[in-house]
Amino acid sequence: MIPWPASARLWWVLAGIPLVFLGLFFLWPAGTVIVRGLFGEDGLGRGDLAGAIAVLSSERTLRAIGTTVVLALGGTAGSLALGIPAAWALSRYEWRGRRAVRALVTVPFVLPTIVVAAAFSALFSASGLLGFLGLDQSMAAIILALVFFNVSVVVRIVGGAWESLSPRLNDAARTLGASPARAFARVTLPALKPAIASSAAVVMLFCSTSFALVLVLGGSRIRTVETEIYVQVNQFLNLRAAAVLALVQVVFVGIALWVSARARSPRPPASVETMRRPGGRERLAVAAALAPTLVLLVLPALALIERSLRVVGGYGLDHYAALFGEPPLRSTLSAPVWEAMVTSLLTAAAATAIAGVVGIVTAQLVARRSRRASWLESLVMLPLGVSAVVVGLGVLLTLNRSVLGVDLRGSWWLVPIAQAVVALPLMVRALLPAARAIDPRLRAAAATLGASPWRVLWRVDAPLLRSAAGASVAFAFAIAMGEFGATAFVARPDVPTLPTAIARLLSRPGIENVGMAFAASVLLAAVTAAVMLASERLRTTVGAEI
Amino acid sequence: MSGLRVDDARVTYPGTPPVEAVRGVSFDVGPGEIVALLGPSGCGKSSLLSAVVGVTPLAGGTVAWDGEDLARVPVHRRGFGLVFQDGQLFPHLTVAANVAFGLEMAGVPRASREARVAELLAMVGLEELGGRAVTELSGGQRQRVALARSLAPRPRLLALDEPLSSLDADLRGRLAVDVRDLLRATGTTGLVVTHDPAEADVMADRVLRMEDGLLV
Numbered sequence: 001m002i003p004w005p006a007s008a009r010l011w012w013v014l015a016g017i018p019l020v021f022l023g024l025f026f027l028w029p030a031g032t033v034i035v036r037g038l039f040g041e042d043g044l045g046r047g048d049l050a051g052a053i054a055v056l057s058s059e060r061t062l063r064a065i066g067t068t069v070v071l072a073l074g075g076t077a078g079s080l081a082l083g084i085p086a087a088w089a090l091s092r093y094e095w096r097g098r099r100a101v102r103a104l105v106t107v108p109f110v111l112p113t114i115v116v117a118a119a120f121s122a123l124f125s126a127s128g129l130l131g132f133l134g135l136d137q138s139m140a141a142i143i144l145a146l147v148f149f150n151v152s153v154v155v156r157i158v159g160g161a162w163e164s165l166s167p168r169l170n171d172a173a174r175t176l177g178a179s180p181a182r183a184f185a186r187v188t189l190p191a192l193k194p195a196i197a198s199s200a201a202v203v204m205l206f207c208s209t210s211f212a213l214v215l216v217l218g219g220s221r222i223r224t225v226e227t228e229i230y231v232q233v234n235q236f237l238n239l240r241a242a243a244v245l246a247l248v249q250v251v252f253v254g255i256a257l258w259v260s261a262r263a264r265s266p267r268p269p270a271s272v273e274t275m276r277r278p279g280g281r282e283r284l285a286v287a288a289a290l291a292p293t294l295v296l297l298v299l300p301a302l303a304l305i306e307r308s309l310r311v312v313g314g315y316g317l318d319h320y321a322a323l324f325g326e327p328p329l330r331s332t333l334s335a336p337v338w339e340a341m342v343t344s345l346l347t348a349a350a351a352t353a354i355a356g357v358v359g360i361v362t363a364q365l366v367a368r369r370s371r372r373a374s375w376l377e378s379l380v381m382l383p384l385g386v387s388a389v390v391v392g393l394g395v396l397l398t399l400n401r402s403v404l405g406v407d408l409r410g411s412w413w414l415v416p417i418a419q420a421v422v423a424l425p426l427m428v429r430a431l432l433p434a435a436r437a438i439d440p441r442l443r444a445a446a447a448t449l450g451a452s453p454w455r456v457l458w459r460v461d462a463p464l465l466r467s468a469a470g471a472s473v474a475f476a477f478a479i480a481m482g483e484f485g486a487t488a489f490v491a492r493p494d495v496p497t498l499p500t501a502i503a504r505l506l507s508r509p510g511i512e513n514v515g516m517a518f519a520a521s522v523l524l525a526a527v528t529a530a531v532m533l534a535s536e537r538l539r540t541t542v543g544a545e546i
Numbered sequence: 547m548s549g550l551r552v553d554d555a556r557v558t559y560p561g562t563p564p565v566e567a568v569r570g571v572s573f574d575v576g577p578g579e580i581v582a583l584l585g586p587s588g589c590g591k592s593s594l595l596s597a598v599v600g601v602t603p604l605a606g607g608t609v610a611w612d613g614e615d616l617a618r619v620p621v622h623r624r625g626f627g628l629v630f631q632d633g634q635l636f637p638h639l640t641v642a643a644n645v646a647f648g649l650e651m652a653g654v655p656r657a658s659r660e661a662r663v664a665e666l667l668a669m670v671g672l673e674e675l676g677g678r679a680v681t682e683l684s685g686g687q688r689q690r691v692a693l694a695r696s697l698a699p700r701p702r703l704l705a706l707d708e709p710l711s712s713l714d715a716d717l718r719g720r721l722a723v724d725v726r727d728l729l730r731a732t733g734t735t736g737l738v739v740t741h742d743p744a745e746a747d748v749m750a751d752r753v754l755r756m757e758d759g760l761l762v
Binding site: 439441442444445446447448449450451452453455459460463464 | 596599600601620621622623624625626627628630634636637638647648651652695696699701705
């Protein structure tokens with residue numbers, strides 16, 4: 001079939017939109033970070049590698065790297081330990097409430113990290129529900145939060161593979177004389193291995209880039225590479241050290257991505273009937289497999305809501321009311337929280353508009369596979385492979401000046417731009433399957449009926465992509481709303497977004513500050529969840545079935 | 547020279563080495579004539595058909611209508627209809643809107659569009675189903691709608707790519723006769739690709755055999 005657009009020249013003209021956007025707001029900033037990390041302030045390469053090595057070999061840096069590795073491994077191991085039994089219970093048996101539990105398990109992943117951080121802080125801090133455990137500012141608390149966040153990834157990837165695995169294979173092994181345990185070890189587990197490895201790699205990636213969790217839950221004692229970058233920039237004003245650390249982070253993420261790319265494997269063919277009702281003893285096993293995950297998911301949420309309602313001498317809505325008043329005296333907030341909420345809505349809307357235009361054009365250009373398309377696709381996915389913290393640092397280092405005659409210094413636009421860079425790859429990923437599901441012969445059919453290429457785009461592609469585009473736009477909005485890693489670097493202190501305001505409130509003692517932080521987190525979680533729900537509703541599969 | 551004239555047509559797909567699906571085929575189809583391209587799967591007959599319609603580029607040779615070379619005429623201006631093996635109905639449009647699509651592209655005013663849609667749906671025996679979603683149709687009904695959709699804008703030539711092969715044997719026999727009668731009744735020039743000799747005999751006035759990218 002003749003591709004769209006038919007002329008290579010038009011393709012490149014349209015590709016200019018993502019190329020210019022990413023070049024200016026991602027490649028240049030991220031490249032600057034790397035060059036500065038390697039060669040020092042001016043990046044002129046006067047062989048200042050010694051400086052980089054000095055930063056790398058300092059005790060502070062080594063400890064941060066060590067902590068990052070331990071947290072990533074711990075979070076991954078915990079997510080697998082809880083996620084694999086949960087995946088089994090959710091994909092092998094059909095029981096009442098299964099769908100609800102499945103939906104519940106996938107919620108944490110779409111929550112803003114700052115909300116998860118606030119929830120675990122509410123749970124483990126001295127006056128929290130589990131405060132008596134003394135886990136406040138401990139590695140264990142951070143690892144539990146990482147598991148909370150990532151168990152859904154394991155359930156989704158491994159559960160999906162398990163669902164499409166025919167139970168007949170297991171039956172065949174049993175008829176050949178294998179015990180249930182041996183059948184699992186020799187047949188089921190090997191078949192699931194690629195899915196387990198791939199989910200482990202993805203979880204490892206998320207764990208090593210979990211900036212907000214560590215910043216909030218680690219206090220001043222636990223520092224990872226990412227929080228160290230932030231501290232170097234904000235407390236010591238040492239951009240050089242930050243750039244070197246950012247380089248370390250790029251290497252970390254690169255390794256995780258490489259592992260995840262290697263772990264990906266073709267899915268086994270889907271089988272039709274894989275689920276059945278659990279019998280007596282199996283019912284107990286299903287309950288036991290899910291219990292730890294459910295406890296881990298529900299407790300922090302309860303703690304967060306409880307703490308948001310707790311006031312001096314009882315419970316009330318005072319903290320929620322305070323969100324709409326002047327900031328408390330002892331906080332460092334310079335604006336009321338409701339203003340931060342408005343700022344967040346506006347920046348997220350702007351970020352969504354930017355990511356929407358760039359993302360839809362890109363998805364359309366790369367939907368048809370070709371060499372230039374796969375090249376453009378990997379370029380657009382690149383920000384995913386560089387943590388949001390590095391994006392934020394890069395934007396801070398490069399764009400705090402006038403660009404192409406436009407003065408961006410301290411500009412409001414830096415925040416939505418950084419958020420759009422972070423949201424773009426996820427948005428394109430959400431959109432591409434729908435764009436690829438449109439049969440090229442459908443376009444050919446329209447052309448043989450007299451539709452010009454532009455009319456094909458308008459009459460065939462647009463209506464078929466509408467729901468997926470709506471869903472991915474809502475998704476981008478939710479990401480931008482909750483974005484913290486990049487925003488923390490570029491948001492002006494006097495114009496905080498909701499997540500940065502929450503972080504600021506959490507870092508201050510006092511029941512008023514913390515209570516407001518929890519109330520604001522509940523609000524942010526509610527807004528994000530509502531947007532994600534709308535996004536899921538929009539994601540219908542019209543077109544895929546014919 | 548009136549009608550379709552295909553001269554030394556070649557279709558090559560990129561790859562290492564490139565795949566030569568059609569390796570120099572020449573034939574013509576007179577006005578009102580129905581010609582079948584018969585051959586086993588993979589012999590290049592569908593590629594040849596796509597190249598005639600213009601949805602696949604020619605690697606060499608010419609396709610001409612009434613003596614005019616179509617090399618620089620894009621698909622949507624050729625006035626050639628195409629019926630796909632699996633219909634390729636627009637899933638977001640109703641049955642009637644699918645049939646009306648080509649008329650709309652041609653700028654036919656609404657009133658005469660509606661009349662023409664009704665006429666065609668009656669012709670394929672689906673006059674009751676205009677308001678249905680295409681997802682609700684059976685396989686045979688879908689192919690009838692696809693046929694009506696392609697015939698609606700009165701194409702100079704209708705290309706049919708294995709139009710019946712996704713249907714069961716009984717239905718296939720009946721529809722083959724229907725398709726032939728429809729093409730005859732509308733005086734449409736037809737080019738049918740099929741792997742079924744019986745179907746070719748029923749539908750076409752003349753059968754061309756193809757093998758390994760060449761006519762035999």
